[in-house]
Amino acid sequence: MKEILIALAMLTTLPAVAAESPLLSDLRAAARQENPSFKEFSAARGESFYNAKQGDIGCTSCHTASPKNAGKHAKTGKEILPLAPSVNAERFTDAAKVEKWFKRNCNEVLQRACTAQEKGDFIAYVQSVK
Amino acid sequence: MKTTLSALLLACLLPLAAQADSGNKYGGENRGKPVMPATANKLWQQECGSCHIAYPPGLLPAPSWTRIMGSLDKHFGEDASLSPAENKEITAFLVNNPSNRWSASTAPLRISESRWFKSKHDEREIAPEVWKRPSVKSQANCGACHGGAADGDFNERRIRIPR
Numbered sequence: 001m002k003e004i005l006i007a008l009a010m011l012t013t014l015p016a017v018a019a020e021s022p023l024l025s026d027l028r029a030a031a032r033q034e035n036p037s038f039k040e041f042s043a044a045r046g047e048s049f050y051n052a053k054q055g056d057i058g059c060t061s062c063h064t065a066s067p068k069n070a071g072k073h074a075k076t077g078k079e080i081l082p083l084a085p086s087v088n089a090e091r092f093t094d095a096a097k098v099e100k101w102f103k104r105n106c107n108e109v110l111q112r113a114c115t116a117q118e119k120g121d122f123i124a125y126v127q128s129v130k
Numbered sequence: 131m132k133t134t135l136s137a138l139l140l141a142c143l144l145p146l147a148a149q150a151d152s153g154n155k156y157g158g159e160n161r162g163k164p165v166m167p168a169t170a171n172k173l174w175q176q177e178c179g180s181c182h183i184a185y186p187p188g189l190l191p192a193p194s195w196t197r198i199m200g201s202l203d204k205h206f207g208e209d210a211s212l213s214p215a216e217n218k219e220i221t222a223f224l225v226n227n228p229s230n231r232w233s234a235s236t237a238p239l240r241i242s243e244s245r246w247f248k249s250k251h252d253e254r255e256i257a258p259e260v261w262k263r264p265s266v267k268s269q270a271n272c273g274a275c276h277g278g279a280a281d282g283d284f285n286e287r288r289i290r291i292p293r
Binding site for chain 2: 073075076077078096100103104105107108
């Protein structure tokens with residue numbers, strides 16, 4: 001009986017696990033590798049990262065103050081579609097695309113690659129914006 | 131009478147001769163060649179078009195495209211790097227459909243450095259003030275005035291200079 005209950009409980013929690021993008025689980029594994037004491041991504045840390053400025057540039061320079069807004073390339077003025085999956089479902093569905101833009105933009109803003117934790121925090125924040 | 135006829139005949143034939151000759155008229159350049167090939171590469175459209183319009187391959191000579199694609203991590207001050215596979219595919223599309231209007235042996239990085247660009251956009255055509263308008267921003271922003279730029283359409287009749 002006990003086993004059946006456990007199996008049932010597992011079944012009910014499964015959909016929640018499956019709903020998370022594989023991107024985040026990969027990043028979580030990478031974050032644990034980087035830092036053994038890493039626990040979980042934090043939307044709050046992601047939010048401060050999103051709003052931080054390095055000199056005069058940061059995420060908000062192109063993506064605006066809210067990930068729900070369409071942005072604009074700071075130099076060319078070309079439109080950038082919103083980052084938040086709540087308004088743009090296509091976001092964070094293509095791992096290669098996500099990595100490509102983290103590589104470019106982290107280099108651009110921080111002059112270094114972002115850590116797995118920074119990336120995961122960022123995604124956790126952007127996904128939490130409803 | 132005979133000379134008049136010959137002269138007339140000549141006058142009729144001349145335009146034909148000039149046409150047949152046009153291949154060599156500009157030192158071998160084919161000025162009728164469209165800047166956009168009939169089939170555009172999808173990856174090129176997607177990747178080169180994410181921060182600015184995907185500049186049609188016929189706007190720069192092949193050595194320029196090779197140089198640009200070889201330094202994407204420092205692309206006009208920005209990191210625009212691609213995966214090696216993406217880079218290879220896009221470079222092939224660009225260097226196979228380049229401009230043949232440039233005879234300079236250098237590989238300029240900017241379309242606006244060409245003599246034909248400068249002559250088409252000189253001060254008599256475009257006042258310096260126009261470039262400074264927020265709606266125009268820079269010479270790199272073809273689409274501000276050439277609505278069909280992203281499709282390779284630079285027809286003069288479809289130019290609209292924004293306020």
